[in-house]
Each structure stands twice: as structure tokens, then as C-alpha cells.
Amino acid sequence: MLSLFNTALEGTPCLMPFNDRLVPGELLGICGPHGAGKSTLIGLLAGLYRPTRGSICLDGQPLHCWPSSYRAQRISHVVAPPQSLADWRVRDLVGLGLLESCSRVTQHGASSPPCLPLAVETALNALDLQAMGDQRLGELDPENAQRAMIARSLCQVAAAPHCPFRQRRDNGILLLDLEPLAAEQEQRLLADLRTASRRHRLCIVAVISQCDASLACCDRVWWMDAGARCTNLTPAVRHVLKVQVIPPEPQTPHHKATNTTP
Ligand SMILES: Nc1ncnc2c1ncn2[C@@H]1O[C@H](COP(=O)(O)OP(=O)(O)OP(=O)(O)O)[C@@H](O)[C@H]1O
Structure with missing residues (x-):
């Protein structure tokens, strides 16, 4: 479990201090305007930055104290598909996720763990990519290319819980900082992510561009603004976010005339 203690x-x-914890099996959305600090927060959770105040703990121990090989088995930071991976077959790319988290494969003299094919199929199914396993990443449309990157991370932290080459089998954490998608694509993706979070007891944190969609699909939503976590929203308070994100309707001449009438 990742916990934030007065983290800043x-x-x-920059990020203003706050406390919270990420729960296994939950989908947490992060919303907010450009420059709000969403990527900064994801970078902190991923260990790319170290907090200057407070701490982030993984299972009670500061994140940076864990060996990187162990962190690779627990936490995956998913970014937009890089051009450098465009020639990779989707199936190989997804399998790479598991290989990256298996530090002991070479010690056992095996070229790959026996559970690799099943893990790859599990991850492809979770992201609805079964039909695209033999295509190249660069041939996929932006939505499926992002799904392939997520499948690779799923393979890394969750799809092979009984792999003999992994040291530990604790709950994984997926941190998603992807390119914005169209509203219905994002909603579909979030629905699949929610299913995956339940099935694999994964904590998934996703930067989300469509706030209404995120509220419908996520267990919780953190609203960020100016480097601060302003609110911790549940779907039950959907109207609160709407009030914040929908600008007031411009006043019509009729309204103005009404308002100025003494
Ligand atoms: N490497 C950097 N150097 C200087 N300033 C930075 C750097 N990275 C981010 N910032 C600034 O920190 C603030 C938070 O940026 P961050 O990228 O976390 O916001 P964001 O909410 O993810 O924005 P967006 O939705 O545009 O991706 C912004 O004001 C940004 O300009």
C-alpha cells in the first residue's frame, strides 16, 4: 500500500502537503486544469521525484528505500507510447513487462518464465487487445496503443501472481499519465481498468481529462489545482465537481436587462 504523509x-x-493512502482494488482518478500538478503527483508516486517534505511509503517503508528491482514488481508508471517502441509486436511488448520485473530469470538459467504466455494473454484480455497481439505498436490507433502500454504494465505488476521468478506477490500499483482520449474512449478504458483493479487487487491511479466520465467510473477522484490536492471526491458528490468545472453560462441580454431592473 502507498501512503502519503504530509507529502510535499x-x-x-511543486506539490502542497497532504496525507492519504492508496487502497488495493481501487481506481483513483486525478482531475484538474493544465499545470495543476497531476503529472507531478504521479511522478512522486512513481519515485521519479523525492518529496522535499513528508514522505511516501510503500508498505510502511519510504519508497526510495526499496530496491529498484522490487519497486519494478510493485509499481508501474504508464506513459504515452514512445516512438522508439513503434516496431514492437504488441504481444512481445506486453511480455516485456513481465520480463522487466523478473530479476531472477537469468539466475535460474531460463530464457523466460514458464507463465509468460498466460500472463500475456491475461493482460491482452484485460485491455481487450486479443485481436491485436500480432500487430506492431505503431500500427495501432492512439486508443489501442495506449491500451497496449497499460497491458505491458499490467503484465509487469499483476498478471503473473504465481511466477516463480518474482520475489513477492503483493498488490500492484499502476500509475497512468497518458494522452487525453475522446470522452467515450476514456470512459471505455476506465471501465476496463476498474474491472482489472478488482480482479487483480490493483490500485490504479489515472490522470483523467474528462471529469464527468472519471466520476462515473472511479472509486475516488482527487481534484488538483495550483499544485494542491483540493478535494477528495466520491461519485456521491458528483455535483460538487460539476459546480467547479462547468463555467457559468454567459448572461444573455435578457438576463442583464432583468438584473439591472430596479
Ligand atoms: N521540469 C519542469 N520545470 C519547470 N516547471 C515545471 C516542470 N514540470 C512541471 N513544471 C510546472 O509545474 C506545474 C505542475 O505541472 P504538471 O505537469 O504536474 O501539471 P499537470 O496538471 O500535469 O498539467 P497538464 O494537464 O498540462 O499535463 C506547472 O506549473 C508546470 O509548468
């Missing part, structure tokens, strides 16, 4: 990052980029 001073300087630029």
Missing part, C-alpha cells in the same frame, strides 16, 4: 514537493514543479 517544493520548487518547480
Whole structure:
């Protein structure tokens, strides 16, 4: 479990202090305007930045104290598909996720863990990519290319819980900082992610561009603004976010005339 204790990052980029914890099996959305600090927060959770105040703990121990090989088995930071991976077959790319988290494969003299094919199929199914396993990443449309990147991370932290080459079998954490998608694509993706979070007891944290969609699909939503976590929203308070994100309707001449009438 990841816990934030008065965590803050001073300087630029910055994050104001706050406390919370990420629960296994939950889908947490992060919303907010451009420059709000969403990527900064994801970067902190991924261990790319170290907090300048407070701490982030993985199972009670500061994140940076865990060996990187162990962190690779627990936490995966998913970013937009890089051009450098465009020639990779989707199936191989997804399998790479598991290989990256298996530090002991070479010690056992095996070229790959026996559970690799099943893990790859599990991850492809979770992201609805069964029919695209033999295509190249660069041939996929942006939605499926992002799904392939997520499938690779799923393979890394969750799809092979009984792999003999992994040291530990604790709950995984997926941190998604992807390119914005069209509303219905994002909603579909979030629905699949929610199913995966339940099935694999994964904690998934996703930067989300469509706030209404996120509220419908996520267990919780953190609303960020100016480097601060302003609110911790549940779907039950959907109207609160709407009030924040929908600008007031411009006043019509009729309204103005009404308002100025003494
Ligand atoms: N490497 C950097 N150097 C200087 N300033 C940075 C750097 N990275 C981020 N910032 C600044 O820190 C603040 C938070 O940025 P961050 O990328 O976390 O926001 P965001 O909510 O993810 O924005 P967006 O939705 O545009 O991706 C912004 O004001 C940004 O300009």
C-alpha cells in the first residue's frame, strides 16, 4: 500500500502537503486544469521525484528505500507510447513487462518464465487487445496503443501472481499519465481498468481529462489545482465537481436587462 504523509514537493514543479493512502482494488482518478500538478503527483508516486517534505511509503517503508528491482514488481508508471517502441509486436511488448520485473530469470538459467504466455494473454484480455497481439505498436490507433502500454504494465505488476521468478506477490500499483482520449474512449478504458483493479487487487491511479466520465467510473477522484490536492471526491458528490468545472453560462441580454431592473 502507498501512503502519503504530509507529502510535499517544493520548487518547480511543486506539490502542497497532504496525507492519504492508496487502497488495493481501487481506481483513483486525478482531475484538474493544465499545470495543476497531476503529472507531478504521479511522478512522486512513481519515485521519479523525492518529496522535499513528508514522505511516501510503500508498505510502511519510504519508497526510495526499496530496491529498484522490487519497486519494478510493485509499481508501474504508464506513459504515452514512445516512438522508439513503434516496431514492437504488441504481444512481445506486453511480455516485456513481465520480463522487466523478473530479476531472477537469468539466475535460474531460463530464457523466460514458464507463465509468460498466460500472463500475456491475461493482460491482452484485460485491455481487450486479443485481436491485436500480432500487430506492431505503431500500427495501432492512439486508443489501442495506449491500451497496449497499460497491458505491458499490467503484465509487469499483476498478471503473473504465481511466477516463480518474482520475489513477492503483493498488490500492484499502476500509475497512468497518458494522452487525453475522446470522452467515450476514456470512459471505455476506465471501465476496463476498474474491472482489472478488482480482479487483480490493483490500485490504479489515472490522470483523467474528462471529469464527468472519471466520476462515473472511479472509486475516488482527487481534484488538483495550483499544485494542491483540493478535494477528495466520491461519485456521491458528483455535483460538487460539476459546480467547479462547468463555467457559468454567459448572461444573455435578457438576463442583464432583468438584473439591472430596479
Ligand atoms: N521540469 C519542469 N520545470 C519547470 N516547471 C515545471 C516542470 N514540470 C512541471 N513544471 C510546472 O509545474 C506545474 C505542475 O505541472 P504538471 O505537469 O504536474 O501539471 P499537470 O496538471 O500535469 O498539467 P497538464 O494537464 O498540462 O499535463 C506547472 O506549473 C508546470 O509548468
